[in-house]
Amino acid sequence: MSNAEIMTISEMCSAYDVTPRALRFYEDKELIAPERRGTQRLYRHRERARLQLILRGKRFGFSLEDIRQLLDMYDREGSNVAQLARTLTLAQDRLAQMQAQRAELDIAITELQTEIDLGSARLQTLEEK
Amino acid sequence: MSNAEIMTISEMCSAYDVTPRALRFYEDKELIAPERRGTQRLYRHRERARLQLILRGKRFGFSLEDIRQLLDMYDREGSNVAQLARTLTLAQDRLAQMQAQRAELDIAITELQTEIDLGSARLQTLEEK
DNA sequence: CGTCACATTTACGTTAACGTAAGGTTCTAC
């Protein structure tokens, strides 16, 4: 089952609709770090949560490098003060970006909706020859 | 001035913060089609509007190919009925995507905000050694 | 007339994010 505590790579793939290559690639880029049972990768809750953030970030047009830095926010290992402070300002920048993106998205949505309305009206008149 | 009816490539570049290479690239991919005065490119309102849509689309993570298809919506040349109908369903798909993206973006924003709050609280306690 | 800024085309180079193929291990099933 996909809600098992510990998942294999193929279970991950079907659960999140990604390829094994992608998962290994993310690992290589240090966005995730699954445990090993021998040579086999094992994914627990932490890695799954991270993967979701990765996939979401991608949908918003963030690069993997952007995402990698953000991911540290979601780990409690605040390490030292300086590190935490840096991560915080970085996260605030991202937040501002996302808020701006949201505002723009709203505009784009209403614009596109308008165009669609115009288009379908035009289609109407064209169809009644 | 940047609000002149007709703009050169370098005016476009500083106005929209893109490189000439990018503009020529978009033209090559048929996302824009500036007129020519001799060999020189001239950009009017239509191309500027298109460029804005291109840049916006990119910020939302759409590919240039995605954007190219969408752009046809914003041109009144509906050509024939079949073409217009196809473009319309395509636009509706995009609209659905963008609405979904907006919902997800809202969630991501509040989540990130929460993490930031937690992080800065933690930073507080760490700083008062 | 020369030269300078700005434009052009052509073409090879680069980066991110994987895809894909080759060859090898490990576990279970018969």
Next chain:
DNA sequence: GTAGAACCTTACGTTAACGTAAATGTGACG
């Protein structure tokens, strides 16, 4: 014990979206 499924590593290939370099053209200016 061997066949198959699922996993692994290594490494070269691919696509999108430009960057960058080279060679050339063109208009205005002193």
